[in-house]
Amino acid sequence: MRLVGKREWPNAVLLKLRSDVLPLPAAAPGQFVQVRVDQSPATYLRRPISIHFIDEKQQELWLLVRKAGAGTRAMASWPVQTMVNLVMPLGHPFTLSGLSSSDKVLLTGGGIGLAPLLYLGKVLSQKGLRPVFLLGGRTSDDLIQIPEFEQYGEVCLSSEDGSAGARGLLTRHPVLKERTFDRIYCCGPKPMMVAVAAYARERGIWCEVSLENTMACGLGACLCCVEETTEGHRCVCQDGPVFNINQLKWQI
Amino acid sequence: MADLSVNLPGLNLRNPVLTASGTFGYGREYTDFIDLSQLGGIIVKGTTLHAREGNPYPRMAETPAGMLNAVGLQNKGVDYFIAHIYPEVSRYDTRVLVNVSGSTIEDYVACAEKIQALDKIPAIELNVSCPNVKHGGMAFGVTVEGISSVVSAVRRVYHKHLMVKLSPNVTDIAEIAKAAEAAGADSVSLINTLLGMSIDAEKRRPRLSTVTGGLSGACVKPVALRMVWQVAKAVGIPVIGLGGIQSATDAIEFLLAGASAVQIGTANFIDPAVSVKVVQGIEDYCERHHIEAVSSLTAALEI
Numbered sequence: 001m002r003l004v005g006k007r008e009w010p011n012a013v014l015l016k017l018r019s020d021v022l023p024l025p026a027a028a029p030g031q032f033v034q035v036r037v038d039q040s041p042a043t044y045l046r047r048p049i050s051i052h053f054i055d056e057k058q059q060e061l062w063l064l065v066r067k068a069g070a071g072t073r074a075m076a077s078w079p080v081q082t083m084v085n086l087v088m089p090l091g092h093p094f095t096l097s098g099l100s101s102s103d104k105v106l107l108t109g110g111g112i113g114l115a116p117l118l119y120l121g122k123v124l125s126q127k128g129l130r131p132v133f134l135l136g137g138r139t140s141d142d143l144i145q146i147p148e149f150e151q152y153g154e155v156c157l158s159s160e161d162g163s164a165g166a167r168g169l170l171t172r173h174p175v176l177k178e179r180t181f182d183r184i185y186c187c188g189p190k191p192m193m194v195a196v197a198a199y200a201r202e203r204g205i206w207c208e209v210s211l212e213n214t215m216a217c218g219l220g221a222c223l224c225c226v227e228e229t230t231e232g233h234r235c236v237c238q239d240g241p242v243f244n245i246n247q248l249k250w251q252i
Numbered sequence: 253m254a255d256l257s258v259n260l261p262g263l264n265l266r267n268p269v270l271t272a273s274g275t276f277g278y279g280r281e282y283t284d285f286i287d288l289s290q291l292g293g294i295i296v297k298g299t300t301l302h303a304r305e306g307n308p309y310p311r312m313a314e315t316p317a318g319m320l321n322a323v324g325l326q327n328k329g330v331d332y333f334i335a336h337i338y339p340e341v342s343r344y345d346t347r348v349l350v351n352v353s354g355s356t357i358e359d360y361v362a363c364a365e366k367i368q369a370l371d372k373i374p375a376i377e378l379n380v381s382c383p384n385v386k387h388g389g390m391a392f393g394v395t396v397e398g399i400s401s402v403v404s405a406v407r408r409v410y411h412k413h414l415m416v417k418l419s420p421n422v423t424d425i426a427e428i429a430k431a432a433e434a435a436g437a438d439s440v441s442l443i444n445t446l447l448g449m450s451i452d453a454e455k456r457r458p459r460l461s462t463v464t465g466g467l468s469g470a471c472v473k474p475v476a477l478r479m480v481w482q483v484a485k486a487v488g489i490p491v492i493g494l495g496g497i498q499s500a501t502d503a504i505e506f507l508l509a510g511a512s513a514v515q516i517g518t519a520n521f522i523d524p525a526v527s528v529k530v531v532q533g534i535e536d537y538c539e540r541h542h543i544e545a546v547s548s549l550t551a552a553l554e555i
């Protein structure tokens with residue numbers, strides 16, 4: 001696909017991609033793509049990146065990428081018009097069945113974990129829901145794409161240094177005390193996901209998390225990305241990345 | 253058009269390109285990207301007598317031009333393979349080989365016997381890099397005695413093509429290859445992964461749960477090529493070359509060094525269609541060099 005637009009922040013970059021020839025393959029929120037990074041000698045394997053958003057009208061796939069290391073920094077340096085080699089869509093998406101339009105849904109993301117929640121928010125809003133987004137980061141620099149999220153629901157922010165939204169960890173945000181939720185979808189650093197899972201478990205709330213185990217093939221062939229589940233080792237790339245918290249062997 | 257076929261004892265391949273065990277799942281993971289019938293064959297995941305959960309996460313660490321893995325032979329066991337995977341893979345229009353692993357000789361033998369009964373599996377690849385639990389966990393494939401005992405035991409019960417996958421973690425691989433040949437192997441494939449290690453200096457922790465793991469990818473190619481060359485000179489049986497092959501040129505280098513066929517491994521992760529591209533590239537090379545049969549490239553290195 002061709003890079004047709006980008007926007008950069010101190011810690012992250014938004015990449016908008018479109019195919020010159022093919023229609024965009026159908027993809028669901030929670031699925032990811034495997035990006036090839038040929039320009040970075042230190043990057044041998046593809047990099048898994050969540051689908052941040054799909055703009056059907058423009059036929060655009062959006063990726064929101066945190067500059068974590070050499071591979072993602074090379075991606076951030078791509079000029080518009082770069083041809084990007086992607087394998088997509090991969091993985092098992094967020095579960096959308098069984099939702100009713102009166103359900104109160106929380107979408108919570110920490111750091112770059114907010115990436116997959118935008119497309120999820122759009123699909124939920126198409127189903128007549130208005131989710132609450134609880135987005136957290138270390139500083140206001142991590143809280144990006146906020147106006148986009150606001151189109152699909154109510155946005156609550158938190159930052160560890162207090163530079164935006166409530167000060168402190170996301171899991172201390174007052175909205176978690178003041179409201180009740182029927183469902184939680186979550187993506188972020190593991191400690192944050194474990195804390196959200198504990199919150200959900202305590203209150204008996206249905207909760208799905210999207211894991212970020214390191215991957216090689218992304219296709220379920222190499223078994224490098226496994227997570228311990230109630231059914232033994234399962235591939236995060238194929239059986240996940242989205243799992244219900246009840247499937248995981250986390251100490252919650 | 254050049255004749256790409258390869259005739260190994262009891263195993264004819266449409267072309268010299270196989271996919272390496274552990275990097276290609278059961279083939280179905282790749283059918284969105286390639287037509288399996290364009291390959292010489294596929295070698296499916298390491299299969300053991302009993303189900304194995306494998307090693308804990310993290311199992312993978314990327315390295316310069318390669319990766320370390322410590323998957324630990326996670327698989328559901330040979331009976332599960334026969335009941336649930338075989339019906340599907342037996343329909344593929346390509347050769348399907350099963351990679352067989354074990355922790356005791358009895359396990360290898362029992363697993364090989366069960367696979368022998370499957371019509372559409374013309375060969376097994378014996379993974380001798382597994383630790384022998386009865387001998388202090390030392391891998392079968394690192395001593396002449398170890399490899400002789402496991403290969404001859406399997407040979408007694410297994411009558412189709414027996415390929416033995418050699419470990420590179422030895423002092424003299426030619427000596428090990430000769431022992432495999434003497435014990436009845438029909439071919440040897442090499443190299444399996446090189447033992448390696450990766451450390452996260454910031455955390456002062458190893459990057460793999462098992463501390464050490466198997467290195468593969470482009471970085472191992474020169475070592476693999478050297479070993480294929482040494483083994484091909486030492487044995488009379490066919491040699492199957494693998495280790496860091498990512499292009500037709502890489503594959504041809506292995507053929508010239510003495511391989512009759514090649515396997516594509518880690519490169520499948522970077523380009524899921526690479527194996528078919530290698531086949532096409534070999535065909536182009538033969539045309540450019542006016543080569544009538546790809547088999548004439550084997551050991552055609554001029555020194």
Ligand SMILES: Cc1cc2nc3c(=O)[nH]c(=O)nc-3n(C[C@H](O)[C@H](O)[C@H](O)COP(=O)(O)OP(=O)(O)OC[C@H]3O[C@@H](n4cnc5c(N)ncnc54)[C@H](O)[C@@H]3O)c2cc1C
Binds near residue numbers: 070073115211214215
């Ligand atoms: C299913 C899935 C979806 C993902 N979605 C996104 C996304 O939408 N946006 C995004 O920016 N990132 C996402 N990631 C994480 C992203 O893949 C890693 O940040 C990236 O691979 C790092 O590559 P690098 O070469 O820049 O860094 P490297 O040099 O490889 O590593 C730099 C640092 O990043 C850490 N890191 C490496 N791999 C991962 C990983 N898989 N997960 C978390 N940290 C890692 C390393 O420990 C190291 O500290 C996702 C990961 C998975 C598995």
Ligand code: FES
Binds near residue numbers: 226236
């Ligand atoms: S990354 Fe290969 S199985 Fe998941």
